Amino acid sequence: MCGIAGLFLKDTSLEPSLGRLLGGMMIELGDRGPDSSGFAVYGAPAPGQAKLTIRLPDGGGQHAARAIADGATAATGHAVEVRVRGTHAVLSMPEEARDALRAFLAARHPEAHLVSSGERMEIFKDIGRPEVVADAYDLAAMQGSHAIGHTRMATESAVTIDGAHPFSTGDDQCLVHNGSLSNHNAVRRTLKREGLAFETENDSEVAAGYLTWRMREGASLAQALEQALSDLDGFYTFVVGTRTGFAVLRDPIACKPAVMAETDQWVAFGSEYRALTGLPGIEAARVFEPEPATVYAWERT
Amino acid sequence: MPDVDLSETPLRELNRALHALEPGTNETHWHVANPAGRHSIAVGLDAPVTVEIGGNVGYYCAGMNKHATVHVRGNAGVGLAENMMSGVVRVDGDASQAAGATGRGGLLVIGGNASGRCGISMKGIDIVVGGSVGPMSAFMAQAGTLVVLGDAGEALGDSIYEARLFVRGTVKSLGADCEEKTPTDEDRSILADVLSRAGVAADPSEFRLYGSARRLYHFHVDNVDAY
Incomplete structure (x- = not known):
């Protein structure tokens, strides 16, 4: 199972409602994934600034x-600001101080788990149904241009926050996955040789790392997903976010469910149609099922 | 003429009420409002009634249908009219994967497109799709008629036993042991009958017929790649 919700806004006037809309979508998908919930939200651009989201111990x-x-x-000589949400904290600082901050966290606060890094993206994930997690993290108040959420039903590994989606393996990059990959161990070994680091044994983290690697090598998000069709084996529906992009890919068999809707104001993805029923203008939206082995990508400039 | 608003009435209550209908019921025309993509709406009906659903439905709508007419004024999710026995199911919009799966009888009419595996393992149902069907449609089909006014995706009729597959547009590829056939007068008349019952105006002579080559019925070492 597992549920995926993704929302990419074209109309900036909806940006204040991003978190509220995504929360409504995720709650509809709670039955598909009641064990843990997570979401990535892309907030306003802040050139020259960087954010790290960390998870604090109990x-x-x-x-x-x-x-x-x-x-x-x-330690870094730069002003580091902090905002706390649930068990997570978002640390903000000038971009040039980020590496020093990461080093400081690794050396002095190994108990603080790094969840995401980037200019715009913040990721929050926790155990529990989406309504509980959305409430604990005040998702409804979050604003931005696009957001991706996941509700997980743990079938093959424990119910832990580490196993919750989204996975992030690069700045402002995140991936959620419904399915299971069969060649993730081999791909992980390849990616480790290429210098990527993985924190879990999870197959979805490998998919995220694969795209990070391809984009690091110069591919666009859409090109990286085209290449994933050849290199990743298994069942998958992926929804991927970058600083300005939003993309969807299903495997060639397309067993995992997916429905999309698009209007002049937004593009939305849901594992099931009911996730989309609360979106403004859904009655007149173009509703379609993404084709197998076909990359769907949107960019916002 | 009962009206049920699913934003107020629990879905189980609707389905229980529909299951309780006797063959001679006077409550023969039901309206269901605000389906909001819920799953399993109007499943397991066993009475000659009509249920009109005003909007998009989720998974398994009208599954196991017997005698009833179910009309969805919107799109349908996965497994529409799964294992239908008799009656009629109509969807004005698109249907997701595995529409009409394993259906034994009755008529399924999809106004828009159907996704992959439409008519998978169909066992006697008649399916008419106004648009196109996705990959692996009529996979392991055993009996019945699939009529596609648009195009068919990859591997149409893969591992088909028997069934008539009529396609008016293009076929991206045929699956294992599915081949084009020259339609007989009987085939044309069966197609004309299905189109007429579906209320679709289309010329039967514009369709091509695909069916079983019957080469996989018995083990043959030359076919080992296809098994």
């Missing part, structure tokens, strides 16, 4: 996050 909260930010400010 009991971590405002105080622990504040202490990390203060320590980071002292």
